Amino acid sequence: MTRLARATATASTLGLVAALAACGGTGSASDGDVLTVYSAQHESLVRTMLADFTEETGIELEFRDANDSELANQIVQEGDASPADVFLTENSPSIDVVDSEGLLAPLDQETLDQVGEAYRPSSGTWVGFAARSTVLIYNPAEIGEDELPASMLDLAAPAWEGRVGIAAGGADFQAIVSAVLALEGEDATREWLTGLERNAEVYASNTAIMKAVDEGEIPVGITYHYYWFRDQAQNGLIGDDARLHFFGNQDPGAFLSVSGAGVLASSDQQEEAQQLVAFLTSPAAQRRLAESSALEYAVGVGVPSAEELPPLDGLDAPDVDPGSLNAPEVTRLMQDVGLL
Numbered sequence: 001m002t003r004l005a006r007a008t009a010t011a012s013t014l015g016l017v018a019a020l021a022a023c024g025g026t027g028s029a030s031d032g033d034v035l036t037v038y039s040a041q042h043e044s045l046v047r048t049m050l051a052d053f054t055e056e057t058g059i060e061l062e063f064r065d066a067n068d069s070e071l072a073n074q075i076v077q078e079g080d081a082s083p084a085d086v087f088l089t090e091n092s093p094s095i096d097v098v099d100s101e102g103l104l105a106p107l108d109q110e111t112l113d114q115v116g117e118a119y120r121p122s123s124g125t126w127v128g129f130a131a132r133s134t135v136l137i138y139n140p141a142e143i144g145e146d147e148l149p150a151s152m153l154d155l156a157a158p159a160w161e162g163r164v165g166i167a168a169g170g171a172d173f174q175a176i177v178s179a180v181l182a183l184e185g186e187d188a189t190r191e192w193l194t195g196l197e198r199n200a201e202v203y204a205s206n207t208a209i210m211k212a213v214d215e216g217e218i219p220v221g222i223t224y225h226y227y228w229f230r231d232q233a234q235n236g237l238i239g240d241d242a243r244l245h246f247f248g249n250q251d252p253g254a255f256l257s258v259s260g261a262g263v264l265a266s267s268d269q270q271e272e273a274q275q276l277v278a279f280l281t282s283p284a285a286q287r288r289l290a291e292s293s294a295l296e297y298a299v300g301v302g303v304p305s306a307e308e309l310p311p312l313d314g315l316d317a318p319d320v321d322p323g324s325l326n327a328p329e330v331t332r333l334m335q336d337v338g339l340l
């Protein structure tokens with residue numbers, strides 16, 4: 001090799017390394033030691049559950065954190081060229097988006113079997129690793145317990161005008177809408193959303209809803225259980241005047257939203273990626289979730305959740321296949337009625 005040829009070869013090798021680094025994948029095709037994880041779940045929860053993974057397996061993890069729809073759209077756009085090996089979502093509609101494009105590899109049966117059947121899709125292409133219950137947060141000084149709605153769908157009635165908080169732009173609320181759609185169909189969902197568009201005060205986040213209810217700005221809000229439980233555990237500064245109402249009765253308002261984990265079919269590290277999802281759903285990682293300050297529900301078979309939470313099997317959640325949720329249709333309906 002001439003000196004010029006060697007210099008050119010070095011430069012192009014460096015160029016390749018820089019390109020890989022730029023797209024977030026530090027591992028080259030032959031390097032099995034780094035997995036790229038696209039993660040939309042709360043960072044602290046994911047890091048806590050995977051704390052021992054690198055030590056136990058020797059596999060390093062590189063995270064790209066963003067919200068559910070951003071990462072799902074990114075993976076769909078990247079297609080087979082995606083640097084992602086594993087996709088972790090906060091709610092399941094976004095992993096269904098990736099799944100419906102055929103971008104997920106089937107998971108090992110032993111991994112699926114680690115998680116209760118209600119918390120994974122019938123397809124077996126991804127698996128739940130945490131669950132969150134829909135709740136109505138309310139302020140007892142503003143509304144009596146006997147005035148609370150029997151169903152979340154009642155909040156579309158004229159009596160609730162200006163009295164209910166939602167975080168319409170967030171993946172959490174949109175997952176709840178996707179459950180209403182799966183359970184009640186398009187016409188009923190459109191009707192419910194139309195009522196909410198008139199009735200609801202729209203907030204930027206679940207925490208903002210909790211604060212507004214706590215301060216008596218609105219009497220009730222739709223949210224997930226763990227925001228309030230986390231706040232209580234941290235000393236109840238925001239939500240100490242608020243209470244939670246669990247709808248139960250298989251009401252759409254008792255929907256359990258599942259956080260999903262899947263392996264990208266395009267990953268050239270299938271074995272390591274499967275290992276990561278197996279680890280996340282293992283009894284050890286599920287126990288770590290249950291013992292953490294996240295206060296989301298563990299979904300591992302035989303693993304009890306944090307004891308301050310009402311037991312998962314007593315919530316009487318509606319029967320929804322978490323693989324059947326339709327995020328694009330929810331976006332379209334919410335845009336139609338003016339909620340997005």
Ligand SMILES: [Fe+2]
Pocket residue numbers: 042090172
């Ligand atoms: Fe959240």
